[in-house]
Every structure is written in structure tokens, then in C-alpha cells.
Amino acid sequence: MLNLKAYVHALSIPFKLDFAHSQARRQASDSLIVQLSDGEYSGFGEAVAREYVTGTSSSDSTEVATAVRGILDRLPDADDSIDTVLPALLSSHWPAAELPLLCAVEGALLDLLCKRQKVDVYTLLHREPRRRELIYGGTLPILPPPAAEKMLGAYLQAGIPNLRIKLARDTEYNRRILEKARQMMGDDYDLRVDANAAWSVDETVDQLPLLRELGVSLIEEPLGRDWDGMRRIGAVPESGNFCFVADESAVSFQDIEQISQDASFGMINIRLSKHGGLLRSLHMARLAEEHGLSYQLGCHVGETGILSGLGRVAASLMEQPVYVDGSYDRHLLSENIITEDYFFGYGGIASIRRNQAAGYIVDTSKMEKLTSDYYACS
Numbered sequence: 001m002l003n004l005k006a007y008v009h010a011l012s013i014p015f016k017l018d019f020a021h022s023q024a025r026r027q028a029s030d031s032l033i034v035q036l037s038d039g040e041y042s043g044f045g046e047a048v049a050r051e052y053v054t055g056t057s058s059s060d061s062t063e064v065a066t067a068v069r070g071i072l073d074r075l076p077d078a079d080d081s082i083d084t085v086l087p088a089l090l091s092s093h094w095p096a097a098e099l100p101l102l103c104a105v106e107g108a109l110l111d112l113l114c115k116r117q118k119v120d121v122y123t124l125l126h127r128e129p130r131r132r133e134l135i136y137g138g139t140l141p142i143l144p145p146p147a148a149e150k151m152l153g154a155y156l157q158a159g160i161p162n163l164r165i166k167l168a169r170d171t172e173y174n175r176r177i178l179e180k181a182r183q184m185m186g187d188d189y190d191l192r193v194d195a196n197a198a199w200s201v202d203e204t205v206d207q208l209p210l211l212r213e214l215g216v217s218l219i220e221e222p223l224g225r226d227w228d229g230m231r232r233i234g235a236v237p238e239s240g241n242f243c244f245v246a247d248e249s250a251v252s253f254q255d256i257e258q259i260s261q262d263a264s265f266g267m268i269n270i271r272l273s274k275h276g277g278l279l280r281s282l283h284m285a286r287l288a289e290e291h292g293l294s295y296q297l298g299c300h301v302g303e304t305g306i307l308s309g310l311g312r313v314a315a316s317l318m319e320q321p322v323y324v325d326g327s328y329d330r331h332l333l334s335e336n337i338i339t340e341d342y343f344f345g346y347g348g349i350a351s352i353r354r355n356q357a358a359g360y361i362v363d364t365s366k367m368e369k370l371t372s373d374y375y376a377c378s
């Protein structure tokens with residue numbers, strides 16, 4: 001049992017713009033921050049709990065506190081080494097619904113151990129980054145066309161090299177947005193789409209001619225954990241021109257087996273909170289490689305600097321992520337809880353950060369200001 005005091009800070013950080021999503025509509029980041037404390041040091045980690053990703057939207061404070069305590073009870077005492085906890089963190093027995101909170105616990109533990117040992121996460125994990133510079137792509141949420149156009153203009157001006165466009169069920173909206181994006185960004189620009197599990201099999205097949213016409217070949221999660229539906233799409237000849245990306249369909253390690261057997265997806269979208277943290281995400285990337293799947297590192301809407309920081313660490317340690325998304329906090333959140341916001345420069349280029357514990361330094365006074373609910377997990 002991991003014998004540390006645990007607390008949860010439920011955040012409410014207003015977004016800079018109204019964010020719409022095909023299955024959720026929020027005005028604020030509602031991340032849960034887990035704090036682990038040994039009396040001398042505190043470490044912090046973040047969970048983005050989304051019902052449509054993992055089947056739970058833990059917003060009840062008693063439930064969250066019990067779940068965090070339950071996770072700690074299943075982890076051995078870390079002493080000064082993450083190696084002791086590694087087998088338990090990487091166990092395939094964690095239910096999908098617990099993975100976001102496991103991500104928060106793992107982040108807090110990494111942060112705490114880094115502070116205790118006065119090292120950064122690379123040194124703690126005995127791993128050197130494979131790259132010191134990353135290139136981030138952009139995400140275009142579902143927005144009214146004038147707002148979408150404004151955002152596309154900002155991406156163009158910032159030289160962002162590739163874009164993920166969130167699509168809706170409404171074919172007319174999709175056509176309008178994609179035509180605008182293609183026209184503004186240019187013929188050779190790398191555009192991909194994410195349906196966020198909003199389409200049926202027939203709706204997916206109906207979208208294919210439009211996507212082909214507008215030079216899109218990567219389609220993320222049309223259906224949402226419907227293996228049979230994906231097989232039916234795969235049987236349609238036109239689908240052969242497309243690569244499907246598993247997001248909601250790729251949560252557990254076992255999902256990778258299923259996906260590679262079915263050959264219905266060619267890529268997976270790895271997200272820290274969905275997969276249960278940094279170490280499980282790195283493992284997921286290795287499994288994908290072993291099964292001949294490519295992968296990208298994605299993010300959750302509303303992530304604070306904690307998950308941006310860990311995401312940057314993840315992207316620097318993965319062998320070959322095709323795309324890296326995230327580090328949007330400066331653009332998306334009206335305020336942050338870390339000392340230095342994450343963002344990227346022209347061309348989406350950003351450097352890794354060394355000597356920052358697990359990749360971020362939480363500013364507790366900023367966090368307290370943005371905390372809507374705070375409770376101990378005893």
C-alpha cells in the first residue's frame with residue numbers, strides 16, 4: 001500500500017473560447033488534481049475524467065476520494081524508486097474507468113519522487129529524451145463557421161504544420177468547414193479529421209467521398225468501440241483509401257490485440273489520462289509498434305500545464321509518434337496552475353524542459369484560486 005496522504009483539488013478554469021464537442025459542451029476545464037504528500041514534499045498529477053472516453057465522469061467528491069484511496073491501496077510503497085511501483089502501474093487489470101485517476105496518481109507520484117530525489121523525470125526513469133524539440137499540430141474544435149475561420153487564420157499565421165479537425169454529424173457543416181480549411185491552408189496541407197464516435201456505419205461511408213475530395217485520408221474514431229461496425233466499414237471498397245485512427249476504441253492494452261487482429265484501424269491515439277498516465281502511455285506506444293500500428297500522441301480538451309508537461313515528456317520518449325497534439329493551455333485556458341504555461345512557437349516547435357520535476361511545477365496559490373472543491377482521501 002502506498003502510504004501517503006492524498007488530496008483532490010477539483011478545478012474550474014474558464015476557457016478563453018466556447019468549446020463545443022460533438023458529445024460534450026463545456027465552458028471550463030474541470031480537471032481533477034491529485035496531490036500526494038509525505039509530510040515534507042507534495043507531488044501533483046491530473047485526471048481528465050470523461051464519460052464518453054472511459055465510461056465514468058467522476059464528479060462526486062466522495063466517489064473520487066474513495067477511488068483515489070482504492071488506487072493507492074493497490075500500489076506498493078514506492079520508497080525512493082518508481083521501479084517498485086512499475087509492475088502494479090503497468091498491470092492489465094485496471095478497469096478503463098479508473099485509468100484517468102490512475103494517471104493523476106501516477107503523475108503525483110512521479111512529481112513527488114522527483115522532488116524528493118531532486119532530479120527530473122528523465123533521470124528518475126533512467127531514460128534520455130529521444131528528441132529535444134517537438135512539433136505540435138493544431139486542433140480545430142466544432143465551432144460556428146466564422147469562429148472556425150478565425151482560428152484557422154491563427155493556425156496559418158503561426159505556421160502550424162498539421163491540423164486535426166473535429167467533425168459533426170451534420171454533413172453540410174463538415175463540408176463547409178473542410179472546404180474552408182482546404183482553401184485557407186492550401187492544397188498540400190496535412191488535414192486529418194476526428195469524428196469523436198459521432199457517426200454510424202452508414203454516416204461514415206457517406207462522408208468518404210467528401211473527405212477524399214478534400215484530401216483527407218486520416219479519420220479518427222468514427223463509431224466508438226464498435227468492432228463489428230468497423231469491419232463493415234472495412235468491407236466497403238472506398239474505405240481502402242483511408243487510415244482509421246482508434247481513440248475511444250484503443251483504451252486497454254488488450255484493445256491493441258483486437259485492433260491488430262481486425263486490421264480495421266492503422267493508427268491509435270494515445271492520451272495520457274485515457275491510458276492511465278505516462279508509463280502506461282509509453283507502454284501503449286511500444287505495444288502499437290510491436291503490432292505494426294502507428295500512433296499519435298493526443299490530448300484532452302481542458303488539460304492544464306500538468307498534462308501538457310507530462311505530454312511533452314511522453315512525446316520526447318516515444319520512438320516515433322506520427323503526430324503530437326497538446327500544449328494548448330496558454331491558448332485555451334484563461335488561467336493556469338503551473339509556474340510557466342506550456343505553448344509552442346512558430347511552426348508548432350517547442351523544446352522539452354529539463355530540471356522541472358515531472359515536467360511542471362505547480363503553483364499552489366494559483367491552484368487554490370482555481371479550485372472549486374477540495375477534499376482529503378482518507
Ligand SMILES: [Mg+2]
Nearest residue numbers: 194196220247
Ligand atoms: Mg478523438
